[in-house]
Amino acid sequence: MTTKLTLSLNKSVIERAKKYAKQSNQSLSQIIESYLDKITSEDFADGDAELNSIRGIISLPEDWDYKNEVRKIKAERNG
Numbered sequence: 001m002t003t004k005l006t007l008s009l010n011k012s013v014i015e016r017a018k019k020y021a022k023q024s025n026q027s028l029s030q031i032i033e034s035y036l037d038k039i040t041s042e043d044f045a046d047g048d049a050e051l052n053s054i055r056g057i058i059s060l061p062e063d064w065d066y067k068n069e070v071r072k073i074k075a076e077r078n079g
Contacts, residue, residue, distance in 0.1 A: 007032075 009017075021028045 017028055017031070021031055024031070
């Protein structure tokens with residue numbers, strides 16, 4: 001059973017999405033439903049399957065601090 005849903009989105013996003021839908025021979029509703037289905041699935045709760053396939057490839061030092069690295073990168077960008 002399908003149910004109607006009204007969304008408010010940025011006009012340029014809608015235009016790009018319609019173009020993408022046409023190029024992929026899908027309706028915009030099909031694309032949105034597929035995306036929502038994916039992000040609400042149980043598999044997604046454990047992370048994206050595509051990302052899970054590469055987890056563990058990189059070994060980081062135990063004292064590696066993600067937040068500290070982000071701060072460094074932002075500081076470098078802002079000069």
